[in-house]
Amino acid sequence: MSKITDLTAQLARPVVEENGCTLWDVEYVKEAGSWYLRVYIDKETGVSIDDCEAVSRTLSDLLDEADPIQDAYTFEVSSAGADRALKKPEHFAAFLGEQVDAKFYQPVNGQKAVTGTLVGYDNGDVTLDLGDGPVTFAKKDVAQVRLHVGF
Numbered sequence: 001m002s003k004i005t006d007l008t009a010q011l012a013r014p015v016v017e018e019n020g021c022t023l024w025d026v027e028y029v030k031e032a033g034s035w036y037l038r039v040y041i042d043k044e045t046g047v048s049i050d051d052c053e054a055v056s057r058t059l060s061d062l063l064d065e066a067d068p069i070q071d072a073y074t075f076e077v078s079s080a081g082a083d084r085a086l087k088k089p090e091h092f093a094a095f096l097g098e099q100v101d102a103k104f105y106q107p108v109n110g111q112k113a114v115t116g117t118l119v120g121y122d123n124g125d126v127t128l129d130l131g132d133g134p135v136t137f138a139k140k141d142v143a144q145v146r147l148h149v150g151f
Helices: 002-018 049-066 089-094
Strands: 022-031 034-042 074-079 099-108 110-124 125-129 133-139 142-147
Touching: 002 034, 002 049, 034 049, 049 074, 049 142, 089 142, 099 125, 099 133, 110 133
Parallel strands: 034 074
Antiparallel strands: 022 034, 099 110, 099 142, 110 125, 125 133
């Protein structure tokens, strides 16, 4: 599946950039028995529905030409979102000092999730300041890290 996401990212990057956006992530996942190819984009001033439509229209044609997926799938282009998942080293670097929500595969110190300030990222290990100083969580324990959205 990484070949599908890698090829999609290669095709998407120039299209996304031509539309004044940046490519945040590409995922190819199976949900409720159906496959989804999702392209997440970002823009400093915020992603509009017009941005998603412009990228989707052009990229859809490129994907039809390249035909990297044999099975039926649903193609979506959307904003990375305010609560975007941090997956790549550059994502973590861009949001150092920000509040994040971390979820764990198994409870860590009795908790399945924590919210803290992102203070470090090293080869998958995530360091958060939870208020009492920094705590590092091993890559093997961290299921997901997302930007925290507080109201």
